[in-house]
């Protein structure tokens with residue numbers, strides 16, 4: 135026994151068990167790797183073994199990966215190379231054991247964990263839904279450095295292996311069996327005994343070569359074929375990342391140098407390429423974002439603990455774009471949901487939309503047909519209040535009109551018991567005003583989903599003036615049950631995300647108004663790393679929707695959020711964006727061209743650099759105000775909110791992490807200049823920013 139590793143032997147078959155004594159999770163720290171090294175030395179000497187299985191003593195976790203804190207701590211390329219070389223030397227010892235080895239995957243088997251599995255002769259897993267298998271290193275801006283970048287393509291072939299590493303995809307046991315990442319699946323209950331029998335049945339360490347069809351053989355085994363594969367992979371990566379992420383390109387470079395080759399040299403190359411990534415700012419930012427998102431999965435927002443959300447039945451009022459999406463999501467989590475609307479066409483539309491989303495999941499093999507039917511059977515619809523009164527959580531998603539929402543809340547308050555949470559999905563209206571008309575204002579809360587509901591990972595939970603901590607906690611738990619990351623915001627217009635996003639969209643509209651072409655504006659934002667340019671986004675959201683929220687913010691914050699006149703004109707002309715086929719762009723399927731009906735200025739003299747500053751600094755400045763006003767509790771909440779709510783580029787670490795990388799003083803100077811040259815109100819620096827510039831601190835320090 136050495137540290138977290140122990141060996142047992144029965145009937146000539148050894149079992150190497152990993153059991154981290156200090157945690158519920160198995161993670162490969164350098165201490166655990168060192169003790170594995172000693173254990174493997176001992177195992178390599180043993181003459182009494184005819185096979186070995188490698189198992190985890192943790193329930194439903196094999197090995198979650200290498201220790202990310204240690205990766206974060208890498209400061210020099212030499213440090214990175216040493217770490218990778220040490221790890222792969224240990225896994226080589228596992229690979230070289232003189233008898234067959236079988237890795238028994240009973241749960242999460244990720245990163246370094248799957249690299250260890252790859253060093254075994256065979257891999258088996260159970261059918262458990264807790265199992266995820268993959269090499270997600272690319273998501274942290276690095277590549278698998280313990281031999282995984284070499285062994286996975288070698289095992290499953292270039293055509294399957296390269297995309298798996300490039301996407302950092304985590305697959306189910308069934309998918310892993312299909313693509314060759316594991317060799318056998320056994321029932322969860324008999325996994326270990328079946329694995330033992332399987333290990334004993336192996337004739338030796340070798341395996342017969344994979345059979346390939348002609349086109350696979352051409353693409354994987356000829357220089358021309360491989361060049362085609364690498365070229366396509368490079369183009370796909372550039373399209374997806376615009377070159378902002380060095381890791382996928384480095385992975386392609388590495389695999390193109392190592393695939394089809396053997397010997398120690400290829401492993402050495404892996405360490406070299408790993409070292410090029412291990413110290414990049416992108417990787418450090420991605421790791422910070424990873425820790426941030428882990429933290430916010432569990433973050434406690436109040437001091438009032440509640441055990442469960444108490445939701446057995448859910449209600450949704452308003453069956454439009456959002457209500458339909460929310461109903462689909464709730465039913466997908468196995469909860470019955472009653473949807474009310476005043477319009478039966480809307481109800482039919484919501485059912486059709488839910489069906490379409492489920493069909494998509496069926497097509498991508500995420501669910502089976504009976505699950506689709508099960509989900510749909512959980513959604514019921516009504517034109518009156520029947521069946522709403524028994525809901526434990528009702529989410530209002532009617533039109534963005536305070537009077538209408540108040541009427542809905544008053545009605546709901548009268549037909550529900552004191553334990554039912556009444557939540558509004560409003561984008562910008564005061565939840566406190568909705569609570570005012572209710573019998574129990576303490577159970578009224580905001581629960582702001584983003585569109586499309588099934589795909590956007592964030593929700594804002596909004597604390598109205600009298601919302602009780604218990605209501606907040608129950609709503610947070612409910613949102614987490616739906617798979618969302620939660621941030622808590624105070625009840626101020628636009629909450630956090632829309633309050634920052636709208637000034638950005640508005641600034642883009644000003645740039646357009648001044649004569650900068652919409653395609654140029656969108657390209658500038660995309661080149662910065664945003665998933666979509668602001669003008670395209672405005673068309674996607676719907677000009678009418680954006681217009682309404684923009685006006686609510688203008689009313690609340692005055693001149694500094696004055697809506698660009700071009701938005702007024704486009705709205706007046708009935709150009710509603712993608713949904714009507716015309717907005718700032720003319721939309722024809724996936725194609726879009728600038729709409730000549732939109733009258734802009736002629737020839738803008740603003741540089742791309744200044745355009746970007748205007749759009750991004752206006753958000754940073756507004757975020758500073760949100761912190762001053764305590765709309766949210768911290769810079770970290772702003773960062774996670776903007777990454778998950780708007781797709782703000784994770785490689786920049788988040789809006790305020792990005793601001794810190796530039797420094798408050800240079801941002802302040804630019805804002806002062808823009809206030810002088812462009813608009814005094816829109817660019818008036820926030821007090822907090824001035825203070826940070828004066829004291830030399832950052833938002834995060």
Ligand code: NAD
Nearest residue numbers: 452453454455456475476477480531532533534560561585
């Ligand atoms: P929508 O216009 O698509 O749907 C609103 C639905 O409410 C319609 O089907 C309408 O018939 C129904 N309705 C109106 N009055 C009603 C009443 N008294 N009782 C029952 N149903 C009633 O609107 P949407 O885009 O789904 O937005 C709904 C809410 O969600 C708004 O508050 C909006 O601000 C917010 N929101 C929208 C988005 C978005 O991108 N669309 C994103 C986040 C939040």
